[in-house]
Amino acid sequence: MPAASTDPSDPPVVVARVAVAAPLGELLDYLGPASGEISPGQRVLVPLGRGRRLGMVVAVNQPTSVPVARLKRITAVLDTTPLLRAQDLSFLLWATDYYRGDPGEALFGALPGRLRRAHPPLDDRPLGWRALTPATAVQPHLARAPRQREVLALLSTAPQGLTDAALHTALGDCTSPLRALAKRGFVQRCRLQVSTATVLTQHPQPDPPPALNRHQADAEAAIAAGEGFGCFLLDGVTGSGKTEVYLRLIARTLGAGQQVLVLVPEIGLTPQLRERFARRVPAPMAVLHSALSETERERAWRAAAAGQARLLLGTRSAVFTPLPDLGLVIVDEEHDLSLKQQEGFRYSARDLAVRRAQQAGCTVVLGSATPALETLHNARSGRYRHLRLPERAGNAAAPEILLADIRAQPLQTGLSHALLTRMEQEIDAGNQVLLFLNRRGFSPVLTCHDCGWVSECAHCDARMTLHRDRALLVCHHCGLEQARPVQCPYCQSPDLRPLGQGTERVEDTLRQRFPGLPLARIDRDSTRRRGELERLLTAAARGEHRILLGTQMLAKGHHLPGVTLVGVLDLDHGLYGSDFRATERMAQLLVQVAGRAGRAQRPGTVMVQTRHPQHPMLQRLLRAGYGAFATAALAERKEANLPPFSHQAMLRADSPQAQAALDFLTQALATARALAPAQVEFWGPAPAQMERRAGRVRAQLLLQAPTRSLLQGVLAPLLPALRGLKASRDLRWSMDVDPQESL
Numbered sequence: 001m002p003a004a005s006t007d008p009s010d011p012p013v014v015v016a017r018v019a020v021a022a023p024l025g026e027l028l029d030y031l032g033p034a035s036g037e038i039s040p041g042q043r044v045l046v047p048l049g050r051g052r053r054l055g056m057v058v059a060v061n062q063p064t065s066v067p068v069a070r071l072k073r074i075t076a077v078l079d080t081t082p083l084l085r086a087q088d089l090s091f092l093l094w095a096t097d098y099y100r101g102d103p104g105e106a107l108f109g110a111l112p113g114r115l116r117r118a119h120p121p122l123d124d125r126p127l128g129w130r131a132l133t134p135a136t137a138v139q140p141h142l143a144r145a146p147r148q149r150e151v152l153a154l155l156s157t158a159p160q161g162l163t164d165a166a167l168h169t170a171l172g173d174c175t176s177p178l179r180a181l182a183k184r185g186f187v188q189r190c191r192l193q194v195s196t197a198t199v200l201t202q203h204p205q206p207d208p209p210p211a212l213n214r215h216q217a218d219a220e221a222a223i224a225a226g227e228g229f230g231c232f233l234l235d236g237v238t239g240s241g242k243t244e245v246y247l248r249l250i251a252r253t254l255g256a257g258q259q260v261l262v263l264v265p266e267i268g269l270t271p272q273l274r275e276r277f278a279r280r281v282p283a284p285m286a287v288l289h290s291a292l293s294e295t296e297r298e299r300a301w302r303a304a305a306a307g308q309a310r311l312l313l314g315t316r317s318a319v320f321t322p323l324p325d326l327g328l329v330i331v332d333e334e335h336d337l338s339l340k341q342q343e344g345f346r347y348s349a350r351d352l353a354v355r356r357a358q359q360a361g362c363t364v365v366l367g368s369a370t371p372a373l374e375t376l377h378n379a380r381s382g383r384y385r386h387l388r389l390p391e392r393a394g395n396a397a398a399p400e401i402l403l404a405d406i407r408a409q410p411l412q413t414g415l416s417h418a419l420l421t422r423m424e425q426e427i428d429a430g431n432q433v434l435l436f437l438n439r440r441g442f443s444p445v446l447t448c449h450d451c452g453w454v455s456e457c458a459h460c461d462a463r464m465t466l467h468r469d470r471a472l473l474v475c476h477h478c479g480l481e482q483a484r485p486v487q488c489p490y491c492q493s494p495d496l497r498p499l500g501q502g503t504e505r506v507e508d509t510l511r512q513r514f515p516g517l518p519l520a521r522i523d524r525d526s527t528r529r530r531g532e533l534e535r536l537l538t539a540a541a542r543g544e545h546r547i548l549l550g551t552q553m554l555a556k557g558h559h560l561p562g563v564t565l566v567g568v569l570d571l572d573h574g575l576y577g578s579d580f581r582a583t584e585r586m587a588q589l590l591v592q593v594a595g596r597a598g599r600a601q602r603p604g605t606v607m608v609q610t611r612h613p614q615h616p617m618l619q620r621l622l623r624a625g626y627g628a629f630a631t632a633a634l635a636e637r638k639e640a641n642l643p644p645f646s647h648q649a650m651l652r653a654d655s656p657q658a659q660a661a662l663d664f665l666t667q668a669l670a671t672a673r674a675l676a677p678a679q680v681e682f683w684g685p686a687p688a689q690m691e692r693r694a695g696r697v698r699a700q701l702l703l704q705a706p707t708r709s710l711l712q713g714v715l716a717p718l719l720p721a722l723r724g725l726k727a728s729r730d731l732r733w734s735m736d737v738d739p740q741e742s743l
């Protein structure tokens with residue numbers, strides 16, 4: 001390591017703590033740059049190993065444990081002004097610490113894409129020219145250059161400068177006089193100020209809000225009365241007008257000169273929702289989500305950070321966007337799994353939203369018709385204020401839910417006689433029907449009728465799904481695709497049969513059963529083209545399709561006023577899933593899908609096909625509603641000492657070598673035990689539910705502690721210790737704090 005120079009003419013020693021964009025798991029100290037100042041929030045280039053890396057300064061002149069003589073020097077400073085403020089950095093570092101993430105990965109992950117690389121911040125102000133000297137002062141020098149005089153005279157009238165386009169319009173082509181003037185130092189190339197209005201939406205005349213009903217008004221008043229930090233759970237049935245409450249709160253906050261952050265699940269951020277917000281929010285609004293281009297994201301991010309966007313509507317990573325005047329945070333559909341980042345820097349955007357509001361000293365509202373059990377527990381234990389909207393807004397009535405017992409029933413491609421009859425009635429009456437089946441493709445497996453061969457994936461412990469439209473077998477876990485075989489690869493029999501059904505197959509049956517009836521299938525395959533999902537949903541909301549058939553994608557937040565019947569084709573695998581959260585997810589999904597029925601004037605019915613009509617959790621959900629279900633589910637969790645009554649972290653590992661993951665986790669377990677007090681429990685290491693995926697053998701070790709602080713107390717020394725294990729360098733591993741899913 002080269003020693004720092006100690007020339008006495010050097011400026012005083014500045015030590016910068018830097019989050020380097022490399023998986024180091026810690027911050028590194030560097031000497032400040034050879035010249036110029038350095039502040040937290042600026043990106044820098046730093047020497048690392050034999051190369052140079054991008055980094056972000058997070059602190060300056062903190063005590064360092066490294067002797068100054070051994071510190072290397074920052075090579076270059078990339079930003080003239082910091083990209084992140086002190087609050088943003090402290091929030092990100094807090095999150096990194098809590099989730100045991102890598103600081104570089106977390107900080108750079110929070111920036112828009114181009115800024116994660118060494119690019120300068122986007123500058124899309126138009127180029128132009130500016131006068132450096134008034135025309136009058138240099139008149140004599142230009143006596144014999146009338147064109148230059150003309151150009152300089154015009155520029156002198158515009159101290160901010162003029163765009164190339166404006167100059168051209170006024171004076172025609174003035175390239176050569178400008179070049180001559182620049183050479184003499186009379187004019188300068190410059191960028192002109194314009195607003196970032198391109199990313200902001202604001203309606204000139206926002207729609208007037210409807211009068212709130214009593215429950216909505218009470219909720220609004222309770223939230224608005226809060227001062228400083230406070231967390232509210234807005235627990236309102238689907239269609240109860242939660243969004244209306246948000247819009248009122250937003251208007252208040254904007255009126256008080258503050259900014260608002262609204263987080264929604266990935267799929268919830270439809271054009272319908274954007275449009276609804278844009279029409280109602282009386283201030284400039286920006287939107288951030290993954291389908292935007294890098295440039296669009298950066299513009300929106302910058303508009304929010306500069307305080308130009310007063311409302312930021314975004315998906316999970318928007319929680320990290322700098323908002324200098326933050327006064328309100330809203331998390332819609334707070335139970336939704338897509339608010340959890342499941343790879344790289346793993347975090348819960350919902351939980352971070354609460355932390356962020358706490359840091360800003362403002363209100364946070366978590367809204368859902370099916371709150372997560374964690375959130376309900378926080379509400380019931382008084383940590384969050386629990387507000388309820390028990391009725392649908394306007395005149396819509398709650399849907400009626402019927403169970404169709406399909407044991408010993410002949411099914412037509414998964415459709416019972418009872419459901420088909422009901423569908424016919426609704427369709428004859430001019431209504432729309434929505435069918436939900438959470439399985440895409442034609443059939444989940446292809447089998448050989450002669451020898452029993454099944455279409456297994458070569459890289460996963462899973463079957464390959466038949467996609468008939470594309471004549472492919474596809475593994476939904478690793479993405480492997482193969483041409484659909486014409487004969488059995490094992491016994492060469494041509495008698496290959498699809499077993500079970502996915503949405504493609506149900507579509508097929510429905511088209512035969514209801515010939516000519518407009519039908520839309522909405523799943524990941526039918527909506528691959530950009531904009532297709534939006535197009536289908538808009539058409540569906542207008543009533544163009546009489547049958548809507550889809551997966552998960554159809555279950556969330558969409559307003560489909562013409563739907564009077566919702567059919568749930570297969571609920572059962574949610575009832576007996578291996579994950580302890582399976583019933584919670586089943587209940588949330590069922591209530592959310594059911595919420596699509598009868599959202600307008602016409603009453604709705606939900607028909608759920610099941611082979612377990614007596615399942616106690618299902619019965620409770622249907623008879624007594626989600627709240628009663630949640631009470632019982634929480635009691636079970638408490639009994640079993642599961643979250644939210646305990647706190648977990650999941651250490652996962654995978655490797656192409658059969659034993660590597662388990663071996664590493666066995667060492668990890670020994671390391672962790674040595675660090676942990678007796679109250680901390682360990683489950684595993686154990687092979688993952690699907691042990692082999694994408695050619696890698698996976699295993700996991702679960703840590704569980706009675707309190708967060710006990711868990712954090714183990715994790716803090718554990719991660720550096722794990723990085724120190726030789727085995728950790730030979731495979732892929734990750735720590736997931738507050739995991740939502742097992743492997």
Ligand code: ADP
Nearest residue numbers: 210211212213238239240241242243244393394
């Ligand atoms: P949620 O967010 O709880 O699903 P929304 O806010 O989307 O509910 O409201 C559902 C429907 O009811 C929307 O069409 C909305 O315009 C309408 N609505 C909400 N509040 C009222 C109200 N107070 N009066 C009349 N209609 C309302």
Ligand code: ZN
Nearest residue numbers: 448451488491
């Ligand atoms: Zn065969």
Ligand code: ZN
Nearest residue numbers: 457460475478
């Ligand atoms: Zn696979």
